Amino acid sequence: MKQNIYDNQVFFEQxxxxxxxxxxxxDFVEQPxxxxxxxAIEGKRVLDLGCGAGAFAKYCVEKGAAKVVAVDISKNMxxxxxxxxxxxxxxxxxxxxxxxDLHNQTFDIIVSSLAIHYIEDYPKLIDKIxxxxxxxxxxxxxxxxPIVTARKEEISNWVRDSEGNKLHWAIDHYKQEGxxxxxxxVNGVVKYHRTVSTLINTLIEKGLTLEKIIEPTSIxxxxxxxxxxxxxxxxxxxxxxxxxxx
Amino acid sequence: MKQNIYDNQVFFEQxxxxxxxxxxxxDFVEQPxxxxxxxAIEGKRVLDLGCGAGAFAKYCVEKGAAKVVAVDISKNMxxxxxxxxxxxxxxxxxxxxxxxDLHNQTFDIIVSSLAIHYIEDYPKLIDKIxxxxxxxxxxxxxxxxPIVTARKEEISNWVRDSEGNKLHWAIDHYKQEGxxxxxxxVNGVVKYHRTVSTLINTLIEKGLTLEKIIEPTSIxxxxxxxxxxxxxxxxxxxxxxxxxxx
Numbered sequence: 251m252k253q254n255i256y257d258n259q260v261f262f263e264q265x266x267x268x269x270x271x272x273x274x275x276x277d278f279v280e281q282p283x284x285x286x287x288x289x290a291i292e293g294k295r296v297l298d299l300g301c302g303a304g305a306f307a308k309y310c311v312e313k314g315a316a317k318v319v320a321v322d323i324s325k326n327m328x329x330x331x332x333x334x335x336x337x338x339x340x341x342x343x344x345x346x347x348x349x350x351d352l353h354n355q356t357f358d359i360i361v362s363s364l365a366i367h368y369i370e371d372y373p374k375l376i377d378k379i380x381x382x383x384x385x386x387x388x389x390x391x392x393x394x395x396p397i398v399t400a401r402k403e404e405i406s407n408w409v410r411d412s413e414g415n416k417l418h419w420a421i422d423h424y425k426q427e428g429x430x431x432x433x434x435x436v437n438g439v440v441k442y443h444r445t446v447s448t449l450i451n452t453l454i455e456k457g458l459t460l461e462k463i464i465e466p467t468s469i470x471x472x473x474x475x476x477x478x479x480x481x482x483x484x485x486x487x488x489x490x491x492x493x494x495x496x
Numbered sequence: 497m498k499q500n501i502y503d504n505q506v507f508f509e510q511x512x513x514x515x516x517x518x519x520x521x522x523d524f525v526e527q528p529x530x531x532x533x534x535x536a537i538e539g540k541r542v543l544d545l546g547c548g549a550g551a552f553a554k555y556c557v558e559k560g561a562a563k564v565v566a567v568d569i570s571k572n573m574x575x576x577x578x579x580x581x582x583x584x585x586x587x588x589x590x591x592x593x594x595x596x597d598l599h600n601q602t603f604d605i606i607v608s609s610l611a612i613h614y615i616e617d618y619p620k621l622i623d624k625i626x627x628x629x630x631x632x633x634x635x636x637x638x639x640x641x642p643i644v645t646a647r648k649e650e651i652s653n654w655v656r657d658s659e660g661n662k663l664h665w666a667i668d669h670y671k672q673e674g675x676x677x678x679x680x681x682v683n684g685v686v687k688y689h690r691t692v693s694t695l696i697n698t699l700i701e702k703g704l705t706l707e708k709i710i711e712p713t714s715i716x717x718x719x720x721x722x723x724x725x726x727x728x729x730x731x732x733x734x735x736x737x738x739x740x741x742x
Contacts, residue, residue, distance in 0.1 A: 397643065397667065397670070400731075401664065409655065409664075409666070417666075418647065418655075418666035418667060418668045419666070419667045419668060420655070420663075420664035420665070420666065420667075421643065421664060421665045421666075421667050421730075421731050422664040422665060422730050422731070423729070423730060424643070424711075424729070424730060424731050424732060425711065425713055425728070425729045425730075425732065426729065445711055445732075446692055446709065446711065446735075447708075447709040447710060447711045447735075450696075450706070450709050451708055451709060454706065454707065454708065459705060459706075460696070460700065460705075460706045461700065462693075462697055462700065463692065463693040463696050463697060464693060465670075465671070465691055465692065465693045467671055482671070483669070483670070483671045483672065484667075484668050484669060484670060484671075485646075485667050485668070485670050486670060486671065486691075489692075489693075
């Protein structure tokens with residue numbers, strides 16, 4: 251059973267309210283990093299794994315993508331995407347990434363934004379991605395940074411003084427990969443912790459070449475609008491990775 | 497002025513007493529990881545940057561290396577190496593890595609064990625390494641993990657409860673690269689913090705291909721002899737990286 255937290259109504263409403271605000275870590279930290287690694291979208295066939303409400307699929311079309319297949323496990327998200335970001339060049343599909351069947355279609359670019367930490371079997375995912383990419387095709391993805399997924403405790407990993415000031419970030423259990431269960435709007439959100447070495451070595455073992463890693467901080471202006479983004483200087487929330495199929 | 501802490505007599509005596517004990521994180525964590533990445537030493541010309549007392553240079557000769565050039569900034573260390581690990585196939589050189597002049601010699605393998613966190617200019621070092629490697633030559637190095645070099649405070653990064661038990665590892669200032677000054681047997685030991693992305697991207701930008709990363713834990717038996725090595729499961733002290741020159 252794949253996790254489908256985005257079809258929990260409480261989660262969905264709170265998550266979409268956050269994202270629709272337009273002043274999130276996604277807007278100022280993660281998405282700019284993903285976009286900086288995708289410099290040549292024009293004329294390309296793009297697969298977006300974990301497309302959410304389709305903002306990135308729409309961005310690809312605006313940048314000249316020939317076609318975008320955008321996939322999400324959540325019916326809520328796909329309905330929102332079709333309503334808010336429809337386009338004749340975008341096909342929205344409701345499917346778990348793990349069970350995706352695209353009938354031998356291949357892509358120039360595969361993108362996945364903050365979805366891979368929900369996937370249990372990472373090597374199998376990379377096999378699938380490799381099979382969907384053309385030779386010299388690019389895979390660009392973001393995931394929660396191992397520094398933030400490592401610790402098993404459900405409590406916040408910022409350690410604070412008696413006045414609530416953040417003293418430092420707590421890390422533990424780094425080499426113990428696997429399930430981490432925690433609270434994010436609702437109880438029982440499951441993510442999978444993987445080390446930096448696992449994230450990268452699996453790509454290489456499967457025949458991809460690593461091109462670049464970003465541990466992003468806020469773009470200019472972000473911290474003024476959302477002051478807590480200064481925390482990204484103290485510990486990275488995200489890691490963004492670009493690899494090429496040989 | 498390059499740092500030469502190993503020629504401080506207090507530091508040198510305490511450090512060599514530790515290493516000579518044979519039950520350190522080097523013996524059970526870091527060196528096994530380095531060696532696992534160097535599978536074909538026979539007949540190769542090896543350059544060892546930061547060779548210390550020459551144990552690794554000697555290991556390379558025992559594994560059939562054609563020749564080893566072993567370099568260290570510390571006169572103390574080179575004297576100890578010549579005394580304890582002499583061999584006709586090993587040339588020991590006392591020089592800062594940054595100022596090394598090998599008169600157009602090239603190497604099949606360049607190794608550096610826990611020296612690179614002392615080097616201020618990492619891109620310049622990688623330029624030099626590239627120029628010293630043959631095409632398809634290998635560069636394998638270990639350095640202190642960014643998780644352990646990040647925080648600026650000089651105090652131990654283990655946060656403990658009132659009874660001294662380790663609660664978690666503290667991280668901060670991750671994206672603020674540069675000088676970290678601390679106590680290690682003596683005051684004022686200077687290391688340079690670099691992020692995972694800088695360590696890796698610099699190699700790729702300079703034209704090397706990343707082959708593997710290890711965030712090592714103890715080999716079997718190590719924890720029994722040195723119980724604190726269990727901490728490597730909680731946060732990695734070292735990162736070991738293998739790259740190839742294209």
